Amino acid sequence: MTGSIVIAGLGPGADDLVTPEVTAALAQATDVVGYIPYVARVAERPGLTLHPSDNRVELDRARHALEMACGGRRVVVVSSGDPGVFAMASAVFEAVEAGPAGWRDLDIRVLPGITAMLAAAARAGAPLGHDFCAINLSDNLKPWALIEKRLRLAAEADFAMAFYNPRSKSRPEGFAKTLDILNDACGDDRPVIFARAVSTPEEMLQIVPLSECTPVMADMRTVVLVGNSTTRLIERRGAPIVYTPRAVAP
Amino acid sequence: MTGSIVIAGLGPGADDLVTPEVTAALAQATDVVGYIPYVARVAERPGLTLHPSDNRVELDRARHALEMACGGRRVVVVSSGDPGVFAMASAVFEAVEAGPAGWRDLDIRVLPGITAMLAAAARAGAPLGHDFCAINLSDNLKPWALIEKRLRLAAEADFAMAFYNPRSKSRPEGFAKTLDILNDACGDDRPVIFARAVSTPEEMLQIVPLSECTPVMADMRTVVLVGNSTTRLIERRGAPIVYTPRAVAP
Incomplete structure (x- = not known):
């Protein structure tokens, strides 16, 4: 039996946002590895072993998955969203590069998923309808000065x-600093979207002008979207639509 | 009968990358509107009218879809990839904002999809595993000077x-200028991925150092990914793995 390792994205939460490709990979897996709440989304069945693990042990988890694949298991490493966007794929490849030569020749595949920012954008309208960037605001693995530099250049x-x-x-202070930088750098009152747990029963969407944003509007289950200088609100019954037009005048 | 309009992402090409949510919306549609090759991906069935249209008529297409929804039809506007990333969602909302007041109160939903850059990144490894940006290099709807400014700031x-x-x-010259700007601004020889028609029978992936890239490596079916200064190649049998580590040293 030849082992394999699949790094799969489960999407933001709802079952109907999981791609059939990922569903098929899970159906063939012998072992599923991942952070506790993501592994909890995989149904138990005979022949499948679930290996939930805690947050912040990504490299240990990756090595465990690679070892099992080397031993002939069909391993799926699950991430929420897309595995290549601030999720498990990079951790697995860090482990591959630092690990035994045999790990490089394993059958390794990454299966994309609906990442949180796209699910959130869809709920709000089309705030990312023009050029955009994605920044991880956690300074666990990079210096805060780099985050600040990227925020200023992105603005x-x-x-x-x-x-x-x-x-x-x-680390509650980083997002407060982010809001200060944006208020300073953007020079206008553009729309900000706080999208929490999109597509789950706990989903919550808030649309707030930048100057009225407060740090407590976000937590670790929130993705925050900030429009560019042309982003518009369409008022209507219920929540407005937020979208960024395709054209920029010369 | 109450009409509705759904703006749905079909993903990059393969059927098993279409979310069940989008499949369900298509199954309930009375009308499907979109660019010819995307509408061609929707199976014909009794009760469903397909409305394929040519490229560069996005606003006309959006208005047509909105008019049909106002008339009580269940309309799905299809995009490839994700509808909110350089696709139809912004065009529909531009039409809504400029159109009759009644369009604002239609039942409008955006259903996310697997956008090309994430499908391409998954094939290559995890090149977008750290902070990244997405830029539309077409200067149909924005001045080239803005594209050049964004490229330099992103670098x-x-x-x-x-x-x-x-x-x-x-407009073949823009990508040649892009490569010149990147060679000038990046100051190193980072990996570039040319990913054409990912997940279709025509899929082609090329991994090339920046200094060896030539304009003809890309066409309109290609998404191009450029690593950051820390992006690494893992050599192995077959194509190397390209990934960007999660950590940046202080």
């Missing part, structure tokens, strides 16, 4: 922005 | 980059 480039991991309990 | 921010619409037959 200067007039990108719409998507922020992942905006605010954790252990 | 300064050390974003990995994804380029949509890199090169059209009518």
Whole structure:
């Protein structure tokens, strides 16, 4: 039996946002590895072993998955959203590069998923309808100065922005600093979308002008979208539509 | 009968990358509207009218869809990839904002899809595994000077980059200029991925150092991914794995 490792994206939460490709990979798996709440989304069945693990042990989890694949298992590493966007794919490849030579020749595939910013954008309208950037606001693995530099340059480039991991309990101050930088750098009152747990029963969407945003509007389950200078609101019954036009005048 | 309009992403090409949510919306549609090759991906059935239209008539198409929804039809506007990423969602909302007041209160939903850059990144490894940006290189709807400004700022921010619409037959020179700017601004020989028609029978993936890239490597079916300064190649049998590590040293 030849082992394999699939790094699969489960999408933002709803079952009907899981691609059939990922569903098929899970149906053939012998082992599913991942962060506890993501593994909890995979149905148990005979012949499948679930290996949930805690947050912040991504490299250990990746090595465990690679070892099992080397031993002939069909392993699926699950991420929420897309595995290549601030998720498990990079961690697995870091482990491959640092690991035994045999790991490089494993059958390794990455299966894309609906990442949080696209699910959130769809709920709000089309705020990312023009050029945009995605920034992980956690400074666990990079210096805060780099985040700040990227925020200022992204504002200067007039990108719409998507922020992942905006605010954790252990590091609540980064998002407050982010809002200060944006208020300073953007020079206008553009729309900001706080999208929490999109497509789950806990989904919550808030649309707030930049100057009225407060740090507590975000937590680790929130993705934050910031429009560019041309982003518009269409008022109507219920929540407005937020969208960024395709054209920029010369 | 109450009409509705759904703006749905069909993903990059393969059927098993279409979300069940989009499949369900198509099954309930009375009318499907979109660019000819995307409408061609929808199976004909009794009760469903297909309305394929040519490229560059996005606003006309959007108005047609909205008019039919106002008339009580269940309309699905199809895009490839994700409808909110350089696709039909913004065009529909432009039409809504400029159109009759009644269009604002239609039942309008956007259903996300697997956008080309994420499908391409998954094939290559995890090149977008850290902060990144997405830029549409077409200057049909924005001045070239803005594209050039964004490219230089994105390089300064050390974003990995994804380029949509890199090169059209009518405007072949923009991508050549893009490569010149990147060679000048990046100051190193980072990996570039040319991913054409990912997940279709015509799929082709090329991994090329920046200094060896030539404009003809891209066409309108190609998405181009450029690593950041830390992006790495893992050599192995067959194509190397390209990934961007999660950590940046202080």
